[in-house]
Amino acid sequence: MAHSAINVFFAGNNFSRILQGLWTSVWIAGASLIIGLILGTLLGILRTLPNKIIRFILRLYLEFFRIVPTIVLLFLFYYILPRTFHINWPASWMAVLAFSLWVAAEFGDIVRGALESVPLVQKESGLALGLSRVQLLRYVLLPQAVQLELPATINLATRVIKTTSLLMMISIMDVVAIGQQIIEANNQKYPTAVFWIYGLIFFLYFIIDYPLSKWSKQLAAKQNR
């Protein structure tokens, strides 16, 4: 019984479809992370500037993403962009946009925290060497900040990866949506398919996220020593 149900993975082109779905999830996560990290670095730097208005606006921006659940965020983009602004992108682009802005908000906060925790003496000795503010940022502050922020950044990445499971809510054919299709198509033949397919997806997420979170924990432990 169990043995036959496992066949559902290999019936027809099921396996390659699952991998295809996985790829959709992976590229959306990857693209969002790349765009979000670049944008977030800028936001983080802006938040260390003395201009109160910029800081206030960026703080509001961050708090908005802190309060709105990601699933709601996806729907905001999915419904409002086409209906109100007549922007008719594919759903996967909307997802990348929503995730990128979310990542940018959270990463901006990580960058700000890291920049602020670089010891003052580092800044002062950079300035004493005659570095300009931009050079100081480029050669002294950002390289040190990157080290400090690495564990939190990896953690953020694991969250983005887990959140890709919501993509099917805005009708993107991600790994979960394809899993559902396979389950429905095979319900008659393999009644326990639901167990195996969700089990496989559970496992796929785990083998991506577990090494990442382990790595982040190790880095953090090393820094605390």
Place this chain on the structure above:
Amino acid sequence: MTKEVLRVEHLNKFYGDWQALHDISFTLHQGEVLTLLGPSGSGKSTLIRCLNGLEDFKSGAIYFKGQKVETNSKNWQELRQKIGMVFQSYDLFPNFTVLENILLAPVKVQKRPEEEVKTEALRLLKRVGLEKYVNSYPRELSGGQKQRIAIVRALAMHPEIMLFDEVTASLDPEMVRGVLQIVTDLSQVDHMTMIIVTHEMNFARQIADQVLFLENGKILENTPGEEFFKHPKTNRARGFLTSMDF
């Protein structure tokens, strides 16, 4: 001959492959003050921490009042009630008031009646001049005050030996004297048996009945206090005393 309180025989301690203590042996009698001197990293703190089981050791033995110490955690826990220790970090428990810090171990560990311990705690606090801080939290105190209270906290357990591990090393210079005065008093008035790790040479000279001079985890000298400061036997000890320049 006074009673022997502590005897250490051939103690060896390793951190991985690295030997931190080499064949340490000495004896301490009732009312004596033993001072551990030596450059930083010589193993003084490691040794004093071995003496109440905060560090384990590979071989050798410790005898407390003639009885060999079984080095299991249960036994150490019993024994620590008779061995008071004060650390460099002057850490009181930040979640308790001064009085609660002092009462905690006598009442919860030794199960002595709270009223009795409280009376004693107040008397001890008065003795170190801090009775008005009885209900303060540690954060409201200076480093020197915290360290004096840490001593009171250890004394409230009625220890038979007191271990002092660099108790003034993290203090502001003006706080140091008050703390050292209390330790001196303990020796002169109460005849407390003590082992002291310190960098305060004048204090060590004044208080030490016996000096162990350590370097690289070995005892280079085990001499009566006066003798060590007047006529150090080894070049190492002479160099050390000169470098301390007191």
Place this chain on the structure above:
Amino acid sequence: MSWQIITQSLPIFLKAFELTLWLSAVGIICSIIVGILCSLVQYFKVPVLHQIITAYVELARNTPLLIQLFFLYYAFPVIGLKMSAQVCGIIGLVFLGGAYMAEGFTGGFAGVNSSQIDDGKALGMNNLQLARYVVFPQGFALSMPALTANVIFLIKETSIFSVIAIPELTNTALDLIGMYYRSNEYLLVLVIAYAIILIPVILLLNYLERKVRYGTFGD
């Protein structure tokens, strides 16, 4: 944007609001209990249980709640374990939240200064006394920031209950959008509803966090 659409939907949203609050509260309280129990096992390194809980924490933290819920709601009935959507939701949330809370408390206990532990040992405390008077009180205070983050996280995660048709806030908004095709209005109410829940919670927890820190770690 129509004001009328919004006011008409308010009674429906109010019900959903109550349900979200209720599910969050139950989920968070149970998660804290599970988290404390697990972190105690981890602290005392209880044989066997220790390994099981380590595995549980890693599994729960590194997989999405959505898949956990699908498993409970769709896959478990196949092996004869049928539960209502709300029960599945709570179990899923506590499965996830318990692991996050356990991690937070364990981190707090581990963060207690080793010199504090030396102090306790030097005063002759046994392991239980050390835990009770030194490690736990200080460790819980240290884990307050993690607790705060987890509470906010879990409240937001209840939005995922919408995938198993629990009529909480997000599910209700999606239903209304599906029926009346007025996305702007319903999404606005939805976002505001989350803000009404989360802003006071964030403010309260930040206040508590500061208070706890001030109360025990002044220096």
